[in-house]
Amino acid sequence: MRFAVLGPLEVRAEDGSPVRVAEYKVRALLADLLAHGGGPLTPDRLIDDLWGARPTRNPAGTLQARVSQLRRSLGDPSLVTLGPGGYALAAHDCDAARFRALLARRSTCPHARAAELDEALSLWRGPAYADFADAGFAAAEAASLEEARLAALEEQAELHLALGRPVDLAALVARHPLRERLVAAHMKALYRGGRQGEALAAYGELRDRLAEELGVDPSPDVAALHQAILRHAPTLT
Known part of the structure; x- marks a missing residue:
């Protein structure tokens, strides 16, 4: 059965x-x-x-x-x-x-x-x-x-990005805006799609929400990703 x-x-x-x-x-x-x-x-x-x-x-x-x-x-x-x-x-x-x-x-x-x-x-x-x-x-x-x-979706998004596959995480991030791993994958996907401004905006929204709802800052890994996007780090492509 x-x-x-x-x-x-x-x-x-x-x-x-x-x-x-x-x-x-x-x-x-x-x-x-x-x-x-x-x-x-x-x-x-x-x-x-x-x-x-x-x-x-x-x-x-x-x-x-x-x-x-x-x-x-x-x-x-x-x-x-x-x-x-x-x-x-x-x-x-x-x-x-x-x-x-x-x-x-x-x-x-x-x-x-x-x-x-x-x-x-x-x-x-x-x-x-x-x-x-x-x-x-x-x-x-x-x-x-x-x-x-949700953890599987995050891992799936990271793998698809690593394999050069397109990823659209906007709807998922909208439902789970405080999941840093998910937002990080979303930022990478936006950046690789030539949408640096939107990637930076996604970080800003995460930072503000974390501060308002949890009283914390983004993790060091996500903050480092933000800096990498700002300077167009070659490792992001």
Whole structure:
């Protein structure tokens, strides 16, 4: 069974056909297990995650009913197991695990590494656990995945610049204006595109935002890049 959480939750059979998991609490149960590496999660933990301060009259029975629904939806009762540690998913394929595995390869060849990053980032269809944005059980994992995605985008931009490929980071910088590594790549891309003034302006915006919002200056590396752009350093081309 294949699960996708880099966007809204999707379930597909091994042949790629979609598997329908309709009821929200059943989908939330599946998402909770996936957000914790497939489990195990104790029944008490799942009840708290799914119902919080508003449990049903028979929480254990309600959870068992949802587990049964999930097993029926997946078409294989053995995919959701119950052991000493609680409920868990049996061996499964999840796009979040594939994303992290691709990032972990870290090929030393720039072309190969760029291909790894391109493939990893292509797995994303939207925010991680998008249909559970208000569910506390997914918050930490979604934040971790988003940070990994942004770091991968930064590394991808740097590699593409090193390989002489065009890079347009304006929209990404607008969404994440305080990420210095991202802004630095944006400055380099602008400079190499003959837009020195815009590269310098990008630095100025970063410097002002850091001062206003965090009370700090740009890092020495970004400040050095700014000086290199000012003097048209040959190393930038």
